[in-house]
Amino acid sequence: MLKLFIPSVLLLVSCSAVPLQNNVEPFIKNGELAEVGQFPYQAGLNISFGGNLTTWCGGTLISHYWIITAAHCMDSAESVTVYLGAINIRDETEPGQQRIMVEKSGIIVHSNYTASTVTNDISLIRLPIFVAFTKHIRAASLPRRLNGSFPTYDSVLASASGWGRDSDASDTVSPVLRYVEMPVMPNAVCRMYWSGAVSEKMICMSTASGKSTCHGDSGGPLVYREGSISYLIGSTSFGTTMGCQVGFPAVFTRISSYLDWILNHVIS
Ligand SMILES: *[C@@H]1O[C@H](CO)[C@@H](O)[C@H](O)[C@H]1NC(C)=O
Ligand SMILES: *[C@@H]1O[C@H](CO)[C@@H](O)[C@H](O)[C@H]1NC(C)=O
Ligand SMILES: *[C@@H]1O[C@H](CO)[C@@H](O)[C@H](O)[C@H]1NC(C)=O
Ligand SMILES: *[C@@H]1O[C@H](CO)[C@@H](O)[C@H](O)[C@H]1NC(C)=O
Numbered sequence: 001m002l003k004l005f006i007p008s009v010l011l012l013v014s015c016s017a018v019p020l021q022n023n024v025e026p027f028i029k030n031g032e033l034a035e036v037g038q039f040p041y042q043a044g045l046n047i048s049f050g051g052n053l054t055t056w057c058g059g060t061l062i063s064h065y066w067i068i069t070a071a072h073c074m075d076s077a078e079s080v081t082v083y084l085g086a087i088n089i090r091d092e093t094e095p096g097q098q099r100i101m102v103e104k105s106g107i108i109v110h111s112n113y114t115a116s117t118v119t120n121d122i123s124l125i126r127l128p129i130f131v132a133f134t135k136h137i138r139a140a141s142l143p144r145r146l147n148g149s150f151p152t153y154d155s156v157l158a159s160a161s162g163w164g165r166d167s168d169a170s171d172t173v174s175p176v177l178r179y180v181e182m183p184v185m186p187n188a189v190c191r192m193y194w195s196g197a198v199s200e201k202m203i204c205m206s207t208a209s210g211k212s213t214c215h216g217d218s219g220g221p222l223v224y225r226e227g228s229i230s231y232l233i234g235s236t237s238f239g240t241t242m243g244c245q246v247g248f249p250a251v252f253t254r255i256s257s258y259l260d261w262i263l264n265h266v267i268s
Contacts, residue, residue, distance in 0.1 A: 034177040036087055036096070039161045040133075041140035041221060041230060042177060043067050044083035045125075049076060058162040058220020059125065060232050061139045064132070066266050067125040068235055069219030070253065071113035074123040079103050082125060085136030089163060090175040096136030100127055108265055110258075119199065121237040122253045123219075124265050140223055140232040143256040150256035153203065153233050154186040158224045160205060160236060160250065162217025182206045184224075184233070185249045193248050201257035203234045204249040222252045 034042075043059035045067075059069035059082070067082060074080070083089055085096040092099070102125055110120040131137060143150055161179035183206050190204035198204065205222060222234030234252025255262075 032179055032181075034087060034161060034179050037135050039159075039177060039179065039221070039223075040085070040136055040138035041223070041232070042086075042161050043069070044086055044089050044163060045069060045073060045219065046081040046083070047073060047077045048079045048081075050078045056163065056217070058217035058236065060221040060223075060235065061131070061137065062142060062232060062262075063139050063266065064130050065127050067127065068232065068255070068262065069123055069125060070235055070237055071109045071121045071123045072115065072118065072237070073219045074107050074109050074125070075113065075115065077104065077107055080107065080125060082127065084131060085134065087177045088175050096134060098131070098137065100129065100131070102126070102128060110261065117197070118238050118251075119201075120253075120258075122235060122258050122261070124262065140221060140230045142259060142262065143231050143233055152186070153184045153224055155183050156224050157181055158184050158205060158222050158233060160220065160222050160234075160252075162220040162236070164217060184222075190249050190251070194251065198251060201254050202237065203252045203254040205234070205252065207239075207248065207250055 041061045043061055045057040045059050047055050047057060055073070057069055057073035059067040061084060062068055080102050082100045082102055084098045084100070086094060088094050091097070106126040106128060108124040108126070110122045112120040114120065133139070159179050159181045161177060164174045164178050185204040185206045187198060187200060187202070187204065190198050203222065218236050220236045221232055222236065223230045224233050232255050234255060237251050237253050239248060239250040
């Protein structure tokens, strides 16, 4: 019955759509412009690999000290400059914007991260200073259990935000923060596109609906808002260049699957 929602061409494509790193191209295309204070948990990451090599990723502030992002962003990074409270990353004088340099020792990549399958695609960054919350900077909440288990978040509306680069060249990053709001796709449906590449430790967002909007920046937040609480339910992991045109779902690391790992590091 679920097949009814999916054009048959996509089922054919899904057989070969294993997400290798060079297929991985997360970005937001033509998303809505974010307003000041709308995504106070959003972090921008200018990641340095030594020499002149830098790349841009997103992340999410989860406390006064910690950022969650993707392992594929931080793997082999030498250092990272974390942007907080930013809308326009080209404007260092933007009110509320803060930039914090973090050395390699503050970067924790999941020890079972596997690049070839993009599994366990999660990492943590520990800020060297306490970051005070302001109207521009505020942590997102981690998912909570309801009646003993974590919600799947199937079909809830969630927003992915980021500066959306359209290639690996860092100078093509959008200067201003953008977002897309789309429903969470149940994993069973997502697997019809991605087959075995999508596990229960991942969460998918629909990209259908004819918009050219697509994925958030790598490592950036997928957030479900309930009242005034913003729950971080995903961290942008992978998609495909086909995604924006044919509705391939964007795939995120499912945060509730990594809470023990997160809390082990954050508390110790
Ligand atoms: C990241 O930092 C490098 C080195 O300072 C800079 O050249 C580059 O423009 C920065 N990237 C972004 C997206 O701001
Ligand atoms: C950095 O870039 C400049 C200009 O392209 C180049 O001259 C220099 O050798 C580069 N440095 C390193 C360490 O790659
Ligand atoms: C990594 O995988 C091994 C083998 O499955 C497992 O024993 C270990 O607990 C995993 N590490 C983490 C941090 O999940
Ligand atoms: C939790 O369990 C109670 C009792 O079974 C039920 O009434 C309630 O609807 C459940 N809440 C949720 C959010 O599932």
